[in-house]
Amino acid sequence: MNSKMVKKAASRKTYTPQFKEQALELAKKHGVPKAAQDLGISEQALYGWRTKRKQTGQSFEEQKLQQAEMARLKRDNARLEEEVAFLKKAAAYFAKQPK
Secondary structure, eight states, rough: OOTOOOOOOOOOOOOOOHHHHHHHHHHHHOOOHHHHHHHTTOOHHHHHHHHHHHHHHHOOOHHHHHHHHHHHHHHHHHHHHHHHHHHHHHHHHHSOOOO
């Protein structure tokens, strides 16, 4: 296989919620194109962040905290569902046994 043909997987940059908030404030003051150029990010990223903040009405930090809480609740729910299933099986087993 030719080494020139092997494509390197593109890594996706991630930004902190604080960076996003600061970038949006800069874009509000100086405009999206200027802010994107100054920060070295794409204009589409800034427009996307701005749209997401408008839709949710929350800061990115609040969104991240809410997502973490949702993930924790889903894990707890899955654990509790497993416990309920186990208890149902145990109850059915003991109900069948003669006294």
